Amino acid sequence: MLQGCVALAEGAIAAGCRYYFGYPITPQNDIPEYLSGRLPQVGGVFIQAESEIASINMLLGASAAGARAMTSSSGPGISLMQEGLSYMAGSELPGLVVNITRIGPGLGGIASSQGDYWQATRGGGHGDYRLIVLAPNSVQEMYDLTIKAFYLSDKYRNPAMILADAILGQMKEPVRLKKPPVEIPHKPWALTGASGRKAQIIKSLYLGDGEMEEHNWHLYEKYEQLQRRDTLVEIDVDDNADILLISFGSCSRMVQSAVGMARSRGLKVGFVRPITLFPFPHDTIRELSREVGRVLTVEMNTGQMWDDVRLSLHPGCRASLLARPGGGIPSPAQILSKMEKLLKAGDKVAEGIC
Amino acid sequence: MLQGCVALAEGAIAAGCRYYFGYPITPQNDIPEYLSGRLPQVGGVFIQAESEIASINMLLGASAAGARAMTSSSGPGISLMQEGLSYMAGSELPGLVVNITRIGPGLGGIASSQGDYWQATRGGGHGDYRLIVLAPNSVQEMYDLTIKAFYLSDKYRNPAMILADAILGQMKEPVRLKKPPVEIPHKPWALTGASGRKAQIIKSLYLGDGEMEEHNWHLYEKYEQLQRRDTLVEIDVDDNADILLISFGSCSRMVQSAVGMARSRGLKVGFVRPITLFPFPHDTIRELSREVGRVLTVEMNTGQMWDDVRLSLHPGCRASLLARPGGGIPSPAQILSKMEKLLKAGDKVAEGIC
Amino acid sequence: MYYDIILSGFGGQGILLTGDLLASAAMLEDKHVTWMPSYGVEMRGGAASCTVVVSSTRIGSPISEKIQGLISMSKPSLLKYQGRIRSGGLLVLNTSFADPDLVEREDITKICLPASEIAYQEVGEYKMANMVVLGAFAAHSGVVSLEKLEEAAEVLLTGRKKKLVPVVKKALNCGGSYKKYVRAVQPVKG
Amino acid sequence: MYYDIILSGFGGQGILLTGDLLASAAMLEDKHVTWMPSYGVEMRGGAASCTVVVSSTRIGSPISEKIQGLISMSKPSLLKYQGRIRSGGLLVLNTSFADPDLVEREDITKICLPASEIAYQEVGEYKMANMVVLGAFAAHSGVVSLEKLEEAAEVLLTGRKKKLVPVVKKALNCGGSYKKYVRAVQPVKG
């Protein structure tokens, strides 16, 4: 049985990550605290940076040198990393950034919240770029998706983010550590000194006529590829379901409880969980929303994934939102009662129709 | 005839802003350079801060003290301000942030780009908050909307952003300076010392049970009010128009040229320009897209406002996107030819249908 | 089966470890488990609590509004959590730190025992009160067996803590025979 | 009417001010105008250019792919921009810095004059070449009148620059009588 943060740290080590740079912030301190002891045991380096800005830039440097490396933080610290993240994406550097979220905006609190969805999926930094965003919903996935995140990040040469919250970071659950064979891909682009080859540059500014536009379309094409090839989603839909619940991360655990309760009452329901928030499973949701015809999105914010859900929905599908920001947690009972209300209303009530 | 940046600076002074804090970055240096000379003339203070982070936090402090104050920057600098912006929104502090954008991601270039649309409208910082975002498309509006931005920012106690680019910042056009009577609203919440009243706090962390959730809904309600009351949009639609063009900021100038060209060829076209990007003119676009039935969005990025347009469109409306990121500028001729292609295709070709 | 319980008290009473032991024991019985601490700005000194869920099927929510069991080791925690016990649920109270008169619920089973004194008398350590209480909980509820708790203790307490294993086992078993010490086991009324 | 022109040369030749003067004069004639500099990482030392649009109706794009006029004061700027002149358009070239043989376009009107030398001879200042060229442009194209340019110079040149006004006026007028100096006014062929 491991704590979510510890499972994530072990996932990083299993993925061959040997460099951690970070600055303390609750509720993710278990990650650096654990790694400050663990990394030296495996020949790695742990640096407590003087700030989140230093952290993300140390990560940038380590990644440019060809290593698998990571940082972790929470809300305010992640906000401070936006410039660095934009540079990494622009320079096509991989690397893992973990956001164990807090409540925002501002100093906020350390209870669970999903209010950083937009920041993570739309690029909180400047310019046309995306992060690869994975959202675990169990301690096992804190481990598994960390390994996956390093894989995707290297594959696409783009920074990846694990978006989780205090529930997932603090909770303990049984975990199977898979110790997969570490396959760090060869990185011919890495800066190792111009020995036996031409000098190389890692940069994000291209000055030639039209080069920046080309570079932007190149990045865009990678994001389209991600969308086509590496979208992850969990689906659990009854035949002839009357309603489809959509939720991610810790919140999806409450929804899963509610789905269980609904089924035990004989309701036919469906459940979809985006595991990658970017790329978002637009196609899956379009298809399922067509079949089911009624959707309830449940989020722990004021309705951020709601944008992506609505951009996916099949036209004519009835869609509602149950949102609880600021540390409010929709209880299974609350979700169930909302579901029942919607089903009872049938076609009459049309909350948040899209 | 004034340069866009200078008109904006004069707008700030006309609005009663007497405090500027900023750090140099191209292509907005004309703002601090101008104000470093101008502000002392009107009894104001100009500080060149040591960084963008210092800038946004000086702004936070000046705003907390009750003053109208501003900062300005571009892409990378704006990214560094995300934590501060989140704090200001969370603490309900007004203030103006100007983003004269660069190309992103990363260091990018200083040519014109609209790649910071998401960052501006979705909150690049952590948590559930929004900025009030105004997008001028002329030097006159650089002046007028700056005054408007201070007004809205104080009205809603929320930071406001002017989103423009090098074209608008560098261009000169004739401007009418209106010198409106400065009405800075009374700010009883400002921290002036607890004299003759109880001590006051400006903060974004509420620890009581459920207080953060309540605070988040309170902010949300402000954003809904903004949406209802203070959405700004320019509309120029022919009767029985066959196609509706949607564009904002500098890009909309190219679109206006294209619209002029199209009309001179006898086409019936419409043009909608969101002036507030948040709140976005969803209702206007829904209504017009229902009437016109075909939409072409033109943006200088890979399609960011496109999200908001698609979230607004009337179901069944055909929608296409013409996007040019990385400093590429869609020329009036390119826009016109795209328009003509779409009209010729009629119902057959369905690019980017939503 | 499905069981959710909150363990609560002051920081320093070993609350989180107690929950960990409970969850680990249940895991050894091939149950699905989750362990979720509550924590806050005031982690230091103040209150400590955690929620443990044990289930024979995959667990959704690791936190619960209404709970089946509450272990309370302090007055503030009793006041804070007693209202969340389901009707018919179970409270195990360490009366060394909370007066049983403060229990307002009539519709639950209550095991009130001076766990700190018991721990001191029986194993020589006030600090083993948490294990006494856990033993009592296990024995009464049957959510896990005392044997599995002992096994879990051996798994969890390693390194410098290994020497505690015998004491812990003894304290667990004291708790297991809680009826000997109990001031009141009050089954649900009406 | 609608007219778009690029003014271009080396930094330090007063290109941006020249454009400003043109736009300001057009504004005095109640035209809509835009003035748009091009600039870049290499603002220092290197190239300088701006686009001016003059129109009797509201102006959309302040930049133009194809232009009606080009003023060029350097070899690199000639090479860079000549291709963008519309067929039938106008080029005014300061041959002191660019060999007229480099002009490849046959379908435009060309005014090639050694503006720097003219400026030096006539007003004693090499630096007034820009005004000579502007005067020539105005006189030939009729986009603005020399009078309005003089008026605009009075409006724009204030403070320490005020003393330049007479020189500027003189240089503009020299340009206005460009035919006196012109190596070649080549009207559109074919």
Next chain:
Amino acid sequence: MQKVFARPQSMLETTSHFCPGCHHGTVHRLLCEAIDHYGIRENTVGVPGVGCGVFLYDYIDIDVCEAPHGRAPAVATGMKRVAPENFIFTYQGDGDLGAIGFSEVVHTANRGENITVIFVNNSVYGMTGGQMAPTTLLGQRTTTSPRGRDLRNDGYPLRMTEMLAALEGVVFAARVSLHTAAHVKKARKAVMKAFHTQLEGTGFSFIEFISACPTNWNLSSQESVNRIEKEIIPYYKTGIFKEKDGGG
């Protein structure tokens, strides 16, 4: 009988959230005494950084503006420029001021902003649970230096007062301790001087308080006091490091 010692007037009647033996409470009290002494409660604004001292407003009866972690000097700069007549102080921990907010405090000091910076150095990140701080001593074990701070990996403990005292813009800079009543009395004097400096409009004033964090040091009160005396003060010398004209 005469009451010779009582809670200062500007200090709110409430139980603090600080751990037993935490010196934040003492610093708060000294600030309140100075506020009362100079009669400036009604035109004082406090700007706490993020750390265990963030809840300043719960304890001192003055206007308070929360600043993002490390940025209090920038926030205070903005405030002071708008209202030079107000008394503005920041309240920052060693993580807040020495790590993330290092640049802000140095540049604010260098500009000679007429504000007062209160710096609580307890050699760890208290609020977040005892991680290594820039001021953590070599060899000191923390949750992120489990083998003790190692100069090769982690660098040297920063002496902020010395660094700041070297800047032209700084008018008053002192380091004081709070582990004995005698030291507390010296600390009070330093606080009075720092306040005086700002009230005279002379420039930037700075006080570093050596403080205990028994919780994260894992030490008893007696051990904490000993540690300050035997380990901390030898590295972080107490005294007035800078006192220009007007500083008291």
Next chain:
Amino acid sequence: MQKVFARPQSMLETTSHFCPGCHHGTVHRLLCEAIDHYGIRENTVGVPGVGCGVFLYDYIDIDVCEAPHGRAPAVATGMKRVAPENFIFTYQGDGDLGAIGFSEVVHTANRGENITVIFVNNSVYGMTGGQMAPTTLLGQRTTTSPRGRDLRNDGYPLRMTEMLAALEGVVFAARVSLHTAAHVKKARKAVMKAFHTQLEGTGFSFIEFISACPTNWNLSSQESVNRIEKEIIPYYKTGIFKEKDGGG
């Protein structure tokens, strides 16, 4: 006849984008000479900050990683930790290092990272068009200090070499100038020592180059050289400020 002076091997044959009289070119050359001297071209990585020196890769034939403005020392830290066998230097202007990146360079120095920091101090923000820098002298007019830098509003010119030399982690720190051939020769020696320091693995080395930005100073070359001699060096003294064992 013997060629006694030519372009260093590791310096690419190309026209630079620097303005006439800009000393960035001289600094580049000295770096190339040291790279050639120690034969380390194939395991050197340069990390330019943002400023007129950002195009390092156009001029030096080595691997180069662009860093965000001010963050080169953090980027270099990450690189060096991954590949301690490589020679890593940052290349930063006075805005980059003294303003936005102040915290990064000080903390990197304090950690004693085994890297070399090349600091080009031309007392203005060159690339962005001549705004006031932290190193701008009092009274100096710039585009954002049109009435001259005023100590009351803008604070004092920062002496970075002195500040850094005071840190334990710093092994070599020098300030050199480039306005006469004699100074260039001294500068060359300092560069060699700094490189040697890192190659020996001794710790953090730092060189500040007093440089001209004739464009933004609005001065001719003669005037620029005079200004360096008469105004700049008197405030920013040249010399070696720190040289621990191993530094040369």
Next chain:
Amino acid sequence: MSKIVIKEEICKGCRYCMLACPRELIHINEDTINNLGYNPAHYVENQQSPCTGCALCAEICPDVLIEVYRDKKR
């Protein structure tokens, strides 16, 4: 005779006052736990070695819980 008054209900038992008192007039009451969960400090008068009103205890109490009353005669 001088004396002190301690707010025992909210004392955190840090012992600083106890360590500071030159007359050893303050003790920690290990048998009592106050509502905060701590063993509070307790002032015990001693006629032989009475309180001097020196206020060292008050000066050191980080929670500002001690009031000191000094005998005017001294």
Next chain:
Amino acid sequence: MSKIVIKEEICKGCRYCMLACPRELIHINEDTINNLGYNPAHYVENQQSPCTGCALCAEICPDVLIEVYRDKKR
């Protein structure tokens, strides 16, 4: 006799070499403008006061445009 060679085509005319040469052998050619738009430096042999190959000019040239050839005999 020693000598230098200047890459005049890409010289920026900064004059540093001119200021540095103790023999005043370098001049700025105000009549020529090179492709970069500058008046380039120009080396003029002088038999009376020949180039010493001291390389001061090369040392100071920020654009590294000067090669110095020293006469072996000296």
